[in-house]
Amino acid sequence: MDNKFGKRLSILLLPIYVIIILLSSLEYNNSNYLKVERDSSEFYSANNHYENLSEKEDTFISVAAIPSKVIETDYLKVFLLYSEEMEDFIFEMDEKLKPKEDKRTFYSKFFSEFKRGMDIASGKKEANDIANYLKITNQLYHLKIDSTDFESNFVVATNSKERIGFETYLNIKDLEAGKKVLIIEGPVKSDSFEPESETTTKILVTIPFWYFPQNISPILLSKKIEMDTAVNKQALP
Numbered sequence: 001m002d003n004k005f006g007k008r009l010s011i012l013l014l015p016i017y018v019i020i021i022l023l024s025s026l027e028y029n030n031s032n033y034l035k036v037e038r039d040s041s042e043f044y045s046a047n048n049h050y051e052n053l054s055e056k057e058d059t060f061i062s063v064a065a066i067p068s069k070v071i072e073t074d075y076l077k078v079f080l081l082y083s084e085e086m087e088d089f090i091f092e093m094d095e096k097l098k099p100k101e102d103k104r105t106f107y108s109k110f111f112s113e114f115k116r117g118m119d120i121a122s123g124k125k126e127a128n129d130i131a132n133y134l135k136i137t138n139q140l141y142h143l144k145i146d147s148t149d150f151e152s153n154f155v156v157a158t159n160s161k162e163r164i165g166f167e168t169y170l171n172i173k174d175l176e177a178g179k180k181v182l183i184i185e186g187p188v189k190s191d192s193f194e195p196e197s198e199t200t201t202k203i204l205v206t207i208p209f210w211y212f213p214q215n216i217s218p219i220l221l222s223k224k225i226e227m228d229t230a231v232n233k234q235a236l237p
Contacts (some may be wrong), residue, residue, distance in 0.1 A: 001068075003141065014147050019134065029130070032066075035100050035170075039062060039063075039205065040205065040206055040207045041206050042181050042206060042207060042208060043208075044208075045069055045207075045208050045209075046205075047059065047063065047064070048060065048061050048062040048206075049061065049063075049064065049065050049066070049205065049207045050065060050066060050067070050068050050069055051065050051066070051079070051159065051160065052067060052068045053068075055160065060161065060163070061079070061081060061159065061163075062081070062205075063080070063184070063204055063205040064078060064079060064080045064081060064184050064204070064205050064207065065078075065079050065081075065159070065207075066078055066079075066110075066182060066207055066209060068209075069208075069209055069210060070209070070210045070212060071126055071172070071209055071210070071211050071212070072212055072213060072214045073213070073214075074171070074172060074173035074213055075169045075170060075171055075173070076145075076169065076170040076172050077168075077169050078143065078152075078167070078168050078169070078182065078184075079139060079157065079165055079166070079168060080154065080165050080166040080168075080184065081163060081165045082164045082165045082166065086137075086140075086186075087123055088195075089140055089186075089187045089199065090133060090136050090137060092139065092199065093111055093136045093139070093140065094136055096129075096132075097129065097132060097133055100206070106171050117136070120196070130156070133167075134154060134155065134156070137152075137154050137166060138151075138152045138153065138154055140186055140187055141154070141166075141184060141185070141186045142184070142185040142186070142201075143168075143182070143183070143184055144179065144183050144185075145170070145172065145175065145180050145181075146180055146181055146184070146185070148175070150170045150171075151166050153168050154166035154167065154168045155168070173213070175211055176211075176214060177211055177212050178209070178210065178211065179208060179210050179211075180209055180210070180211050180213075181206060181207070181208050181209075182206070182208075182209065183203055183205075183207075183208040184203070184204050184205050184206075184207075185201055185202065185203050185204060185206045186201065186202075187199050187200070187201055187230060188200060188204075
């Protein structure tokens with residue numbers, strides 16, 4: 001008897017739970033064009049692509065990040081977040097880098113450091129040649145600002161939240177002041193659900209920023225802001 005009552009109660013409560021979930025997911029859209037985007041583009045700047053806006057504990061960068069929306073230095077730091085998929089593409093480019101035993105799993109830091117120390121003491125080389133690893137990384141991932149290509153020269157680094165990735169600094173002193181767009185291209189699978197599908201290159205992330213070097217004159221700065229505003233208005237649908 002109790003089991004039958006429990007089943008009936010569950011059947012009665014299920015629609016209520018569904019309705020509550022649907023109601024809690026409702027949001028009001030007050031614009032036909034403007035909406036909150038998770039990823040940046042030429043016309044949207046999402047916080048998770050700027051390091052100074054991703055410092056909260058529950059906020060993490062996505063794909064890549066630059067220091068801030070406004071860059072005043074004559075160089076631009078770019079941090080590209082590491083993923084296991086990136087390493088698969090590197091192994092695809094050079095099978096010699098692929099170790100006999102895949103180490104991408106849980107491990108004991110103590111035993112890992114002990115083994116590394118023993119290998120160094122015995123003169124044994126590591127399975128992966130980090131120099132060649134980075135060389136291929138730089139071949140796979142292309143950086144450009146607007147239509148200008150930049151050499152990446154990535155090195156292994158961690159960000160402020162100890163997430164591992166690749167870091168480089170671009171010389172932008174010859175760029176004109178104003179709005180710029182950083183574009184990072186890299187390899188992806190043509191079918192994301194099929195690991196053996198063809199590898200193609202596409203835009204991974206687009207990050208807008210404003211370049212106003214500290215030594216720019218106030219008059220020129222004002223003119224550049226006016227020009228960028230006019231261009232953005234024309235570009236909007």
